[in-house]
Amino acid sequence: MRTHPGILKTAGSALALAGSLALLSVPGLSLAADTSVVDQGKAIAFDRKKGNCLACHQIEGGKLAGNIGPPLVAMQARYPDKAKLRAQIWDATRANSNTIMPPFGRQQILSESDIDKIVEFIYTL
Numbered sequence: 001m002r003t004h005p006g007i008l009k010t011a012g013s014a015l016a017l018a019g020s021l022a023l024l025s026v027p028g029l030s031l032a033a034d035t036s037v038v039d040q041g042k043a044i045a046f047d048r049k050k051g052n053c054l055a056c057h058q059i060e061g062g063k064l065a066g067n068i069g070p071p072l073v074a075m076q077a078r079y080p081d082k083a084k085l086r087a088q089i090w091d092a093t094r095a096n097s098n099t100i101m102p103p104f105g106r107q108q109i110l111s112e113s114d115i116d117k118i119v120e121f122i123y124t125l
Contacts, residue, residue: 041121075125
C-alpha cells in the first residue's frame with residue numbers, strides 16, 4: 001500500500017500542532033515563564049478580581065487606589081522579617097482582631113502560591 005506524500009505531510013503537521021497545544025496545558029508551564037515572581041505578584045495584587053490590594057491600599061503604580069489601609073511603602077523597614085509580612089497577608093486577624101483586611105490565606109481567597117508572589121512584590125515597595 002502506497003501513502004500519498006501530502007497525507008504524511010498533513011499528518012506530521014497535525015502531530016506537531018497537537019504536541020504544541022499539549023504543552024500549553026502542562027501544569028506549572030506558562031507562556032509567561034520569563035515574567036519575574038515580583039511582576040506576577042504585582043499583577044495579582046493589582047487584579048481587581050484576585051488580590052485587589054488597591055481597593056484599600058495606595059501602591060506605587062496603582063490606579064484608583066483606596067485609603068482604608070495604610071499606604072504600602074517602606075515595607076522592608078516595616079516588616080524586616082518577610083515571614084511576618086506573609087503572615088499579615090495570610091491572616092491579618094491574628095495580629096489585629098479588629099482589622100477589616102480579609103484573611104486571604106485562611107479563607108482561601110488566594111492560593112499559597114499567589115500569596116507568596118504578592119509578598120515578593122510588596123516586599124520591594
